[in-house]
Amino acid sequence: MKKVNDMATVPVRDLPDAVHRELHLREATPAGSTEAEVRDNSETTVCPPQRLSLRTALAQVRDKAAARPARFG
DSSP states (O other): OOOOOSSOOOOOOSOOHHHHHHHHHHHTSTTOOHHHHHHHHHHHHHSOSSOOOHHHHHHHHHHHHHHSOOOOO
16 A cells, blocks of 8 residues: 655745755755755745734734833924
8 A cells, every 4th residue: 555645745946046055055054954944934934833813913013002102302
């Protein structure tokens, strides 16, 4: 019986040279590999750890503004 892979594979074509070079530079960091870097960036971009609704974000801005005293003149 064939084992089913839980993870998808996505080939990336036409990656700009500058992006490819930067990924290889980051490969030298403790993060590990180009694949790990792309996976981490994709996950963070598509599924941010804490996604706020527009309503919540606006409420936070309003609350921060209300916490500061108004200065006139």
